[in-house]
Amino acid sequence: MAYVNSKIVNYTFEDAITKVTDELKKEGFGILTEIDVQETLKNKLDVDFRKYKILGACNPTFAYKALQTEETLGVLLPCNVVVQEKEDGKVQVSVVNPMESMQAVKNPALEEVAVTVSSKLQKVLENL
Numbered sequence: 001m002a003y004v005n006s007k008i009v010n011y012t013f014e015d016a017i018t019k020v021t022d023e024l025k026k027e028g029f030g031i032l033t034e035i036d037v038q039e040t041l042k043n044k045l046d047v048d049f050r051k052y053k054i055l056g057a058c059n060p061t062f063a064y065k066a067l068q069t070e071e072t073l074g075v076l077l078p079c080n081v082v083v084q085e086k087e088d089g090k091v092q093v094s095v096v097n098p099m100e101s102m103q104a105v106k107n108p109a110l111e112e113v114a115v116t117v118s119s120k121l122q123k124v125l126e127n128l
Helices: 013-026 037-045 060-069 098-103 108-126
Strands: 004-009 030-036 052-058 079-085 091-096
Touching (some): 004 108, 013 030, 013 052, 013 079, 013 091, 013 108, 060 108, 079 108, 091 098
Antiparallel strands (some): 004 091, 030 052, 052 079, 079 091
């Protein structure tokens, strides 16, 4: 099983950010953080990098449930979503696979949350 699920989309980079944010909202996720990797690398290292944003998505209901089950799980939150422009100009959206990250925790009580969150994130990709 892969740690990430991805899809090439037929949107501009900016439209992909908007569309994935809207689809995440439909599944109960909000965006807590947005990291502009291109801008950060330019400012910190003075290097040019492709358009690349990391969106920190969180579904409060499932985050709360997971944190009640495993108090240090916050190190794996929020669920990261990456929107990046590939060399050929196409835009790729990638979402973390919670089933993989939760396996590292080795707490069977988290399986239900991981399955549900994985399903919701997969639906977001499918709807793009």
